[in-house]
Amino acid sequence: MLKTILIVDDEPRTRDGIRKVLDIWSGGKYRIETAANGIVALEWLEHNDAHLLISDIRMPELTGLELVERLDMFKNRPNVILVSGYSDFSYAQQALRFGVVDYLLKPIDKASLIQAIEKAMLRVEEQARYKVMAEVVDTKRLEASQHSSQNPHINAALTYIHEHLSEQITMKEMSDYLHMNASYFSVLFKEQVGLTFSDYVTRGRMQLAKELLLTTNDSMADIAEQVGYQTDKYFGKVFRTVAGISPAQYRKEKSIHNDTTIQ
Template identity: 50%
Template sequence: MNTKTILIVDDEPRTRQGLKKNLDTWANGNYQIITASNGEEAIQLMKENKVHILITDIRMPEITGLELLKIAKELNIFPVIIVISAYSEFEYAQEALRLGVINYLLKPISKKALIEAVEEAVKEVKKKQRVGLIEKVVDTKLVDANTQNPSNREPIREAIDYINNNLKNELTQKEVADHVHLNPSYLSSLFKEHVKLTFSEYVTRRRIQRAKELLMTTNLPINDIAEESGYKTAKYFIKIFRELEGVTPSAYRKNNNEKAF
């Protein structure tokens, strides 16, 4: 399910329903808007649902909004947070900011202020997911390959760019050597010296990284992902993927699937 969830927590039924009504209209079915009347209910909902944006009142009986944020943090639940309050005391705002709140809205909240705050939160969610995606697909050996000795490596930089732009194609060492006007065996030794990977190791790792990106951000069938990553058959692609990642492409997708917000 791709729908992202926004949780509204407020002990005042009128405020809670008013916020939900405004956000339902704005969301137009693109987001799931759920509500909780107290902190305990909110915690339960966050355990059961992946909450992307949390909008919570500060002053609530039993568990306050700030206590709710602390509990969420302890549970390793990190939604993008908007705090609402009828109180403008500075210490509340200060504490809220320390707990990672991106916006602090004072009651009564205008529809315009609410939507602006939520749209800003949506951007923050997208940013967090992009960072998460990069962390998941990053191959440290490829990162190292791109930060090795910057001197005397113009042909290698050109070779890497050519490989990265032609992953879908067959890509032979001779073809890349011709492109950078070097003898294939000289390119091979230069590549190994600067990139710390052989030519074929680099191509394989780069193709598998491309496959991981596609597995996590698209619904393309495995056959198509194999082709997009430069593999002629899905069977061979699955074999190489499993050797490098320890799981099949399908299992990787199931474990890591993160859709864009």
């Protein structure tokens, strides 16, 4: 899904000028939309999502600052760059309070505009990654990791598991690595972590798989290999048991509903 940039300005010349610059700069990488004023922009946002909003401050009916204030009503609030023909510091102060990414003065320098947009789109990508992690994090596994004891063997095991999820990790191999009796290690791991060794490893693999499904276009076979499964068929079976749906369904549903896919 293409990221969308919405340009809002009541001056057609400025609005069209910004759009032409962005069309050339983006090369089709982004969807560029325009609105003639703040009211039109709000109506557009009721039915569409924008990742970045570039708006003039001084507009009739609804100013750029008032438009920014109303963005909180939308589930997917866009990042904002404000443009003004006035070098009034109070505007800049208000813009910063509203979390605006940048504040540009007219006449707009093309290089400054592109720099501001690139900065804003980096923030969009960061937010997408945070959203992905919030979506895929296994809270039970996270709590287990955070509340493990200071037992050095268990800490070493958790670190090893985290760094080797793409490899085959068995109880015997883990206990041999730590020079421990397998039965004793099994009991100690469950006691200290709150999950069985097998459950902890599987949860880690599924969390990584979900992240890869939402942030890459890798095939199911590639993802299966990256999370430690020899075949995508077995990976799909385990994933369905844990998530309740197939990996392909998960990728499709979460990407569409949450817009978490990072292009």
